[in-house]
Amino acid sequence: MGIVQRVCPSARAGILYIYAVSACVLLLVTVAYMSYGKSPSAHILRAALRASYATRINSIFESAAKLHTKPWAKLATLADDFGSRLSGSQGLDDAIDWTAREMRADGLDSVELINVTVPVWRRGSRSASYASLISPRHADLAVMALGGSVPTPGPGEALEAEAVVVSSYGELRTMGAIGSADGKIVVLDAAWVSYDENYEYRSRAAVEAARVGAVAVLVRSLTPHSIYSVHTGGMHYEPGVVQIPAGAITTEDADMLRRMQDRGHVLSLALALNCSVGPPAPSANVVAELTGRTHPEQVVLLGAHIDAWDVGTGAMDDGGGVVAVWHALSLLHSLGLRPARTIRVVLFTNEENGLAGGQAYAEHYASELGNHVLAIESDSGVFDPRGFYAAGGSSETAAALSAVATLLSHPPTHVDARAMTSALETGADISPLLAAGVPTLELQADGGVYFDYHHTRADTADKIDPVELNRCIGVLAAMAYVVADMPETLPR
Amino acid sequence: MGIVQRVCPSARAGILYIYAVSACVLLLVTVAYMSYGKSPSAHILRAALRASYATRINSIFESAAKLHTKPWAKLATLADDFGSRLSGSQGLDDAIDWTAREMRADGLDSVELINVTVPVWRRGSRSASYASLISPRHADLAVMALGGSVPTPGPGEALEAEAVVVSSYGELRTMGAIGSADGKIVVLDAAWVSYDENYEYRSRAAVEAARVGAVAVLVRSLTPHSIYSVHTGGMHYEPGVVQIPAGAITTEDADMLRRMQDRGHVLSLALALNCSVGPPAPSANVVAELTGRTHPEQVVLLGAHIDAWDVGTGAMDDGGGVVAVWHALSLLHSLGLRPARTIRVVLFTNEENGLAGGQAYAEHYASELGNHVLAIESDSGVFDPRGFYAAGGSSETAAALSAVATLLSHPPTHVDARAMTSALETGADISPLLAAGVPTLELQADGGVYFDYHHTRADTADKIDPVELNRCIGVLAAMAYVVADMPETLPR
Structure with a gap:
């Protein structure tokens, strides 16, 4: 806060000057808006936006850089002092x-909690959850229940069964056709391609394994790089299919079990998962606003999720997003950059194992979604920002957002987030908004190491770089500000 | 084996030819040896060695590359099927x-077990060893006892105490001077510099912490990169200093505890370590030879250690070294490259927590150490080989070894291991030989990721690349062969 206040007086003087200058190009902007998406006018729009906003954007990036370690320190406090933040937890x-x-202390216009009821699933005690190779030799295998898994039957005792390692659902079904997965623990050892490609090998694992008669399933952790790391994550059951326990093991152990099977060993495993479901619990979305000057009813949403898996401290997924959208709003506020439309930060609850926060938001504001101009989420890490994934809206929406994105470059602070990539999906929390017709963006940050730490005990504050976090804050603030302030509303 | 046998006939024909050719340059070599280390004759020596050995060296590198995945498969079997190999374990x-x-099946001249009595330390059960933050909030902290640690007092119950985080022994002693570490658990959070620099923060931790009145010590894992990884390793006590329990925690948790302390939290920890010491147990060094043609009493030793910490499967430390020196010898044997002097492979036991294997070897062969021409160890990973660290011997030794090293380049198989770096220390197993005057080399491989996995559960076969392993085999075979076959004995 101290640092931000120090830069305020001169920044505000500059902004007043810029307001005056930008008034002179309003006509140009308006003309450009009249034919979105067509090449010559897209060019005019970009030029007009630059003329109107370039100086303010630069001020945002410079001020974001001058936040130094303040946002990161908040992130560290969030991660360290509260620990894991699974739905229903203290x-x-x-x-x-x-x-x-903290957001109220930043002086934002309104900070409210909107009640949400969330499902409760608990991993259970550390000592009562384990996996072991028991034949041909004994070895502890690190294991984590997948979120939502049923426990192994019989508290205090392990399920023991022969194990079979398969590389794909195709291979599993082939085994199933001849009954050779029956009564076994299936080890699902699908090679890493990408999170999107491998996702179904976690989410549908229990269903696919149960269908061929397996008594439990252990999934190769979804990661490109492991230091004996176990990655948890959500999974689901299907009506009419037996619910079997599902856990994740390390890539190292999946590799080892596959090699041992290939060498002709018959593998036996013991598995104990001690998880349980509790009654639904009260929770909340946090909603904070910078109310629009002239169109307060029109909303640009900046979202992230405040819940996290229970195994790490949720610094990357999604504490970084929480701190980034919060500080994006606080930065605009501290710079006196109040846009024409409202910018609303939403910290969603229960993204990881239910999406109750995202659904509750869409229901709570159902009558106002027509006025949701754009929903932006940060839930892919706050590493060096590269741009956005855009989903929803029309070609005019895409053209306008691409024009705004051309402003997201500021060499003095090494920001270059101009990439605008078309996508079919968006951040989970804002996917109900996308379904309701709201154009969406998801912050695209350098994803090089994201899945090394994703849903592991290593999701901790040290993984986030303060300088990169500040760049994300600047990019989110700039995108939200321009879209919330442009003369014409972002077309759908 | 199949692949090696296929290349034998033609390789042997080539070698006979080369023997004939190389006889013609013996005089040149002998002249060069008469004034080791002086620049003009060093140049002559290099040229002479190249003339004598270049074709044989190339044959070694090509044959090593053609081993394909055979050595790696042996490594995977060693790591997977026997698991961790701590002294005294099955x-x-x-x-x-x-x-x-396996070495006997390779047809080596002799494969013997030399009995060694080893110390026995056991980590104890997984469920009875744990660490927890209990105030200001509850959190499990992954922990591993350091090898040799005493257990926490009172089986089945945890030691609970206030914790204090320090960054250096200097800071610890300053606290000790005012009694403020008294009765506390010390968290030793020394920033990573290098393994050599940080080593004392593991090995002496219990001694330094006990001296200021601490009841236990938790060491930041020695690694440059962590995915919530705990690194165990050896430590020692000193006579007259209270023996306190010592464990390693992740860099993530060390960082978190330090940040929480910096924010003013008073930290309380619970620690339970369930380790124990058993009676010394029988073990053995494995000794295999390719007996020298003309000077069988002169020995070039190729060593690695077959024991490993109990937490991973010892694939990198030092299963890779074991497989590399074994296959270096088997490769020379299969190529019919029997040198003038004996090449002896020694797989040492108990390197990690006692060095009984290395000491027993030096004692067993005490009367023959004068005939130990060179001792080479591979215990720094079998990643891409770069050269050797040389310790012991004279400037003439260094000049001769550097001349041999110039041969260790073979662009078709991407081998370039010509770097010869002077060092003060050598591989632990052969350090008693260094102390007895034997010149030593330690294989220098790409160390980029070595300490990411060192002494962790992630020390598994997948970390070793079959192609790089084969390059190490070639480099070890080539170095040992030339030194064992040169016309004049390597000078001391």
Whole structure:
């Protein structure tokens, strides 16, 4: 805060000057808006936006860089002091209260908690959950239940069964056709391609394995790089299919079991998962605003999720997003950059194992979604920002957002986030908004190491770089500000 | 084996031809040897060695590359099927027997087990060893006892104490001077510089912490890169200093505890370590030879250690070294490259927590150490080979070894291991030989990721690349062969 206040007086003087200058190009902008997406006018629009906003954008990037370690320190507090933030946990409740308090202290126009009821699933005690190779030799295998898994039957005792390693659902079904997965623990050892490609090998694992008669399934952790790391994550059951326990093991152990099977060993495993489901619990989305000057009813949403898997401290997924969207709003506020439309930060609850926060938001604001101009989420890490994934809207929406994105470059602070990539999906929390017709963006950051830490105990504050976090703050603030302030509303 | 046998006939014909050709340059070599280390004759020596050995060296590198995945498959079997190989474990006993059997099957001249008595330390059960943050919030902290640690007092119950985080022994002593580490658990959070620099923060941790009145010590894992990885390793106590329990925690948790302390939190930890010492157990060094043609009493030693820490499967440390020196010898044997002097492979036991294997070797062969021409160890990973660290011997030794090293380049198989770096220390197993005056080399491989996996559960076969392993085999075979075959004995 201290640093931001120091830069305020001169920044505000500059901004007043820029307001005056930009008034002179309003006509040009308006003309350009009259034919979105056609090449010559797209060119005019970009030029007009640059003339109107370039100086303000530069001021945002410079001020974001001058936040130094302040946002990162908030992230470290969120991660360290509240720990994991699984739905229904004390850590999540405390983190929601603390974050709302901190945002109020930043002087934002409104900071509210919107109640949401969330499902409760608990991993259970550390000592009662384990996996072991018991034949041909004994070895502990690190294991984590997948989120939502049923426990192994019989508290205090392990399920023991022969194991079979398969590389794909195709191979599993072939085995199933001859009954050779029956009564076994299936080890699903699908080679890493990408998170999107491999996702179904976690989410549908229990269903596919149960269908061929397996008694449990262990999934190769979804990661390109492991230091004996176990990655948890969500999974689901299907009506009419037996619910079997599902866990994740390391890529190292999946490799080893496959090699041992290839060498002709018959593998036996013991598995104990001690997870349980509790009654639904109260939780909340945190909603904070910078109210629009002239169109307060029109909303540009900046979202992230405040819940996290229970195994790490949720610094990357998605504490970084929480801190980034919060500080994007606080930065605009501290710079006196109040846009024409409202910018609303939403910290969603229960993204990881239910999406109750995202759904509750869409229901709570159902009558106002027509006025949701754009929903932006940061849930892919706050590493060096590269641009956005755009989903929803029309070609005019895409053209306008691409024109705004051309402003997201600021060499003095090494920001270059001009990439605008078309996508079919968006951040999970804002996917109900996309379904309701709201154009969406998801922040695209350098993803080089994201899946090394994703859903592991290593999702901790040290993984986030303060300088890159500040760049994300600047990019989110700039994108939200321009879209919330442009003379014409972003077309759908 | 199949692949090696296929290349034998033509390789042997080539070698006979080369023997004939190389006889013609013997005089030149002999002249060059008469004034080792002086620049003009060093140049002559290099030229002479190249004339004598270049074709044989190329044949070694080409044949090593054609081993394809055979050595790696042996490594995977060693790592997977026997698991961890801590001194006194069934895994180590079985691995020693299996490796000796495999080496005999390779047809080496002699494969013997030399009995060694080893110390026994056991980590204890997984569920009875844990660390927790208990205030200001509860969190599990992954922990591993350091090898040799005493257990926490009172079986089945945890030691609970206030914790204090320090960054250096200097800071610890300053605290000690005012009694403020008294009765506490010390968290030793020394920033990573290098393994050599940080080593004392593991090995002496219990001694330094006990001296200022601490009841236990937790060491930041020695690694430059962590995915919530715990690195165990050896430590020691000192006479007259209270023996306190010592464990390693992740860099992530060390960082978190330090940040929480910096934010003013008073930290309380619970620690339970369930380790124990057993009576010394029988073990063995494995010794295999390719007996020298003309000077069988002169020995070039190729060493690695077959024991491993109990937490991973010891594929990198030092299963890779074991497989590399074994296959270097088997490769020379299969190529019919019997040198003038004996090449002796020694797979040492108990490197990690006692060095009984290295000491027993030096004692067993005490009367023959004058005839140990050179001792080479591979215990720094079998990643892409770059050269050797040389310790011991005179400037003439260094000049001769550097001349041999110039041969260790073979562009078709991407081998370039010509770097010869002077060092003060050598591989632990052969350090008693260095102390007895034997010149030593340690294989220098690409160390980029070595300490990411070192002494962790992630020390598994997947970390070793079959192609790089074969390059190490070629480099070790070539260096040992030339030194064992040169007309004049390597000078000391």
